[in-house]
Each structure stands twice: as C-alpha cells, then as structure tokens.
Amino acid sequence: MRRPLVVAVAAVAAAAVTAAGGGGIWLALSDGAAPEARLGAIDRDRATGDAAGDEPAPSSPEGRWAVVADDSVFVGYRVTERFVGGLTDRVATGRTAAVVGGVTVAGDRITAASFTADLTQLDSSQERRDSALRHRGIETGRYPEASFELTVPIRLSDAPARGETVEVTAVGGLTLHGRTAPVRVALEARWDGATISIAGEAPITLADFGIDAIDVHGLVRTDDRATLELQLLLVPA
Numbered sequence: 334m335r336r337p338l339v340v341a342v343a344a345v346a347a348a349a350v351t352a353a354g355g356g357g358i359w360l361a362l363s364d365g366a367a368p369e370a371r372l373g374a375i376d377r378d379r380a381t382g383d384a385a386g387d388e389p390a391p392s393s394p395e396g397r398w399a400v401v402a403d404d405s406v407f408v409g410y411r412v413t414e415r416f417v418g419g420l421t422d423r424v425a426t427g428r429t430a431a432v433v434g435g436v437t438v439a440g441d442r443i444t445a446a447s448f449t450a451d452l453t454q455l456d457s458s459q460e461r462r463d464s465a466l467r468h469r470g471i472e473t474g475r476y477p478e479a480s481f482e483l484t485v486p487i488r489l490s491d492a493p494a495r496g497e498t499v500e501v502t503a504v505g506g507l508t509l510h511g512r513t514a515p516v517r518v519a520l521e522a523r524w525d526g527a528t529i530s531i532a533g534e535a536p537i538t539l540a541d542f543g544i545d546a547i548d549v550h551g552l553v554r555t556d557d558r559a560t561l562e563l564q565l566l567l568v569p570a
Contacts, residue, residue, distance in 0.1 A: 372498065448481050534563070
C-alpha cells in the first residue's frame with residue numbers, strides 16, 4: 334500500500350536532483366516563498382528619520398511623492414513551479430529593492446504614477462534560479478528593467494485622511510520583457526504625514542509579454558500565470 338507513496342517521493346527527489354544539476358534552476362524540497370506584500374511590513378520609521386530630513390510633515394498628501402530606498406521596499410514576482418506531472422507544486426518569489434518613481438496626488442485623485450524596477454537585482458534566495466532568469470523566462474540580461482505607468486487617474490471617495498488605509502485599483506501599462514500590456518493592480522495605501530505606504534499585487538499572464546514558461550527536462554515547469562507584487566514607501570519629492 335505504501336509503494337505508490339515511495340515512488341512519488343523518489344520521483345520528486347529525482348526531479349530535485351535533475352533540476353539542480355541539469356541547467357541549475359530549482360530545488361523541489363524547499364519552498365522558500367517570501368510573505369505576500371502588505372502595508373504592515375513597510376518600515377515607515379526609516380523615512381520619518383533620515384529620508385524625510387528635518388522638514389515638517391506635509392499637512393495633506395497633495396503633491397509629488399517619490400519612492401525612497403529601504404529594506405522593506407520591493408517590486409517582485411510570485412509564480413508556481415510545477416514538478417513531475419503535478420505530483421507537487423512550489424511557489425517561487427523574487428524581489429528587487431532597486432525601485433524608482435513616484436505618484437502625484439491632487440485633492441481626491443491620484444493623477445499620475447510611474448515606477449521602474451531594476452530586474453538585474455532580482456533575488457529569489459536561489460542563485461541558480463536568478464542566474465537562469467538572466468537568459469530564460471523574463472531574460473533580465475536582455476531586458477533589465479520593468480516599468481509601470483498609470484493610464485487612468487484614480488479617483489478616491491474623499492481626500493485621504495492621515496492614517497487611513499485606502500483600497501484602490503490602479504489601471505495602467507506594465508512594460509516587461511520589452512512589451513507593454515494593460516494591468517490592474519489592487520492596492521492598499523496609507524498616508525501617515527511624512528510618508529505614503531503602498532502595497533499590492535496584480536495577476537499577469539506571461540504570454541502577454543512574450544515570456545515563455547521555463548521547462549527543465551519535463552520535470553519542472555513554471556506556470557504561465559504569475560503575480561506582480563510590490564511594497565513601496567514614498568516621501569515628498
């Protein structure tokens with residue numbers, strides 16, 4: 334009765350060894366996915382200290398806000414890796430903290446937003462995976478950046494109040510792998526005086542960007558759908 338289970342475990346183990354050695358991409362026996370993006374994970378204290386300087390906090394969120402570098406800031410991906418004919422799945426995440434850009438707030442509207450991420454600094458905690466993505470999948474060696482541009486102003490129900498969490502959908506164009514396609518990004522945002530925190534995600538279909546799923550000897554294959562994730566911290570520009 335236990336033989337099918339033994340065979341399945343052996344197959345998964347074989348896939349891990351083969352995938353690690355044959356092109357060096359994924360290890361099946363550890364699911365090292367990072368936590369999902371969320372507002373509570375953003376370190377606002379850093380910006381209210383060095384990044385914001387000695388300037389008083391704005392009395393309203395109106396104006397231009399720019400991304401500030403921080404360990405809790407990132408743009409990244411979340412994708413399922415499928416092993417050995419569906420015997421097991423693993424979730425992979427990769428993130429880059431090299432993000433620039435910002436938003437413009439005018440009254441009860443976000444009138445502009447644009448961000449650019451350096452994909453050459455994507456880190457998934459698996460060097461083999463990161464190395465493979467330089468030449469396969471998103472091909473960071475050929476397409477080192479991804480960017481998002483808001484195409485429809487976001488109208489809020491009211492002008493944001495300090496400390497209030499606002500849920501919005503940002504509609505815009507995502508440029509990835511040299512192609513631009515429309516995306517809808519579900520966001521949570523909060524203005525805390527000196528900072529604006531933003532966290533969210535958007536489902537994407539890799540084929541929309543000309544990205545092929547990565548297949549390692551038929552043993553490991555990435556899903557054709559992925560999730561764009563982001564955590565951003567902004568200060569007055």
